[in-house]
Amino acid sequence: NAGVTQTPKFQVLKTGQSMTLQCAQDMNHEYMSWYRQDPGMGLRLIHYSVGAGITDQGEVPNGYNVSRSTTEDFPLRLLSAAPSQTSVYFCASSYSETRANVLTFGAGSRLTVL
Amino acid sequence: AQKITQTQPGMFVQEKEAVTLDCTYDTSDQSYGLFWYKQPSSGEMIFLIYQGSYDEQNATEGRYSLNFQKARKSANLVISASQLGDSAMYFCAMREGGTGTASKLTFGTGTRLQVTL
Numbered sequence: 572n573a574g575v576t577q578t579p580k581f582q583v584l585k586t587g588q589s590m591t592l593q594c595a596q597d598m599n600h601e602y603m604s605w606y607r608q609d610p611g612m613g614l615r616l617i618h619y620s621v622g623a624g625i626t627d628q629g630e631v632p633n634g635y636n637v638s639r640s641t642t643e644d645f646p647l648r649l650l651s652a653a654p655s656q657t658s659v660y661f662c663a664s665s666y667s668e669t670r671a672n673v674l675t676f677g678a679g680s681r682l683t684v685l
Numbered sequence: 686a687q688k689i690t691q692t693q694p695g696m697f698v699q700e701k702e703a704v705t706l707d708c709t710y711d712t713s714d715q716s717y718g719l720f721w722y723k724q725p726s727s728g729e730m731i732f733l734i735y736q737g738s739y740d741e742q743n744a745t746e747g748r749y750s751l752n753f754q755k756a757r758k759s760a761n762l763v764i765s766a767s768q769l770g771d772s773a774m775y776f777c778a779m780r781e782g783g784t785g786t787a788s789k790l791t792f793g794t795g796t797r798l799q800v801t802l
Contacts, residue, residue, distance in 0.1 A: 604789075604790075606792075611794060612794060613689075613776060613792035613793055613794045613795055614730075614776070614778075614792040615792075616789055616790070616791075619789065629789065659728070661730060663730075663790075668788055669788060671718050671735070671737055671780075672780075672788075673720065673732050673735060674720075674732070674790055675732070676722075676729065676730035678728065678729050679728050679729065679730075
């Protein structure tokens with residue numbers, strides 16, 4: 572079991588470039604989500620999905636797109652990167668969206684936008 | 686209002702001593718879950734312990750216990766017999782959400798724990 576796999580681990584972009592952060596899980600989890608972590612601010616929810624074909628916005632969705640075509644994959648797209656999107660991004664999944672379910676996190680992707 | 690408040694940006698504890706990391710939360714839901722995660726310097730998020738709002742007993746997992754005081758809306762993490770490997774950032778989080786809606790995990794700003802010899 573690989574758990575939650577994120578790629579790439581590190582990425583440097585120029586302002587205005589686009590990219591996709593990949594997230595895949597092999598635990599047959601229905602719920603998947605993306606967080607960003609900035610110094611002094613904890614983790615903030617960007618987007619989440621409760622199943623294939625279903626996505627919704629979190630606390631800080633602007634500048635990001637997601638899709639969920641399969642149960643396993645939940646990519647995060649930056650359409651036009653800005654320096655404010657410099658952050659560490661975490662993908663996380665759980666068996667379902669209910670309150671008692673523990674989120675399993677990927678190792679994180681560190682993005683720098685110049 | 687902040688949903689999760691961790692008032693201790695940094696804490697020091699001597700090896701083998703116990704330490705309490707504070708967490709208070711704010712919710713109007715009757716049903717919610719409280720979590721603690723550990724983030725070592727390597728960056729991964731490691732689940733430590735969970736407490737449900739209806740659980741009558743405080744949760745325990747090895748050296749970790751959660752001091753849950755529902756009326757005070759606090760969910761403090763107690764680490765007993767601290768080890769050097771406990772040095773890390775610790776995050777308190779809450780998962781709330783009504784029936785039929787996806788519950789979302791909200792994090793506090795974290796407490797950096799340093800274990801000393």
